[in-house]
Amino acid sequence: MSKSPVRVAVTGAAGQIGYALLFRIASGEMLGKDQPVILQLLEIPDEKAQNALKGVIMELDDCAFPLVAGIVATGDPEVAFKDADYALLVGARPRGPGMERKDLLSANAQIFTAQGKALNKVASRNVKVLVVGNPANTNAYIAMKSAPDLPAKNFTAMLRLDHNRAASQIAAKTGKPVDAIEKLAVWGNHSPTMYADYRFATIGGQSVKQLINDDVWNKDTFLPTVGKRGAAIIAARGLSSAASAANAAIDHMRDWALGTNGKWVTMGVPSNGEYGIPKDVIFGYPVTTENGEYKIVEGLDIDSFSQERIDFTLKELLEEQDGVKHLL
């Protein structure tokens, strides 16, 4: 094994997403089958959570993963984030039935000020941060603003689950394989206001918009199904999505680290004014990635329906930001 290990911090490591995520990171699905990892796992200091984390680590040990070069378990963010190259911020309260993700802001926002500060102090200056804990965009914004010595572009939020959900709905509607879909985008907030946009998408070179040719389906079925999928899963399972969320986190980090070969994916990233979004708002954009950097796809035509949807999701993000300004 020639590569030296990288440090991967995961918070909420004993939670349901953590349980679906860690084994896949450890097996090399996130950073490659030739990349050893040191797992730095954070849970709340409470005895029950730390015990549960011990159990997860026993299971990781029992998998005898060749790529695992070490495991650290801790209740202290500064230990978990020490020299971290990747940080997956999952630990946060999930919503229950009847709640919106933004209802979690008051419960979860403080977690991300504390963790942003800890990242600022001890993480690698190149750390790639993915915020999964909800409301993911605004939590990523809080962490970014709490880490002024790290580049803002290192902070991202997870919209990949929405992207994957949209792709799966399009594959079912068109009867085409999901991995043949190119140039799909999800704009905005990880919330029901998100705008999943297949106007530019193609399958085998054919336009998805033309293949579907049904604007009523887009407006009345596709957008609400993708936008409310999280709630539908909570209603069915009694718990929020976990395996599909972990899968999306793996997809997001893998593509960021290893590149997309020109393929578009959706990431929530700080705006630099692209498409009229105010600077630093963490917004879902179509991106391509190369050499460990993402690049927003620019120059796309925004028609009046799309502009309305983008304005709507931006308005919600600005309201969420306003609600946390006292923390920053």
Ligand code: NAD
């Ligand atoms: P969970 O309750 O099963 O696990 C969360 C874990 O985080 C718990 O073990 C808890 O002890 C831990 N935790 C809480 N505060 C912490 C802190 N300050 N530091 C470290 N650990 C902490 O929840 P889950 O189902 O794993 O979901 C986690 C979060 O991910 C929720 O906020 C959920 O809404 C969100 N989520 C986001 C997406 C997305 O697409 N962005 C998808 C699914 C879930």
Ligand code: LMR
């Ligand atoms: C999801 O989209 O499944 C997650 O954000 C969990 C939730 O609260 O919906």
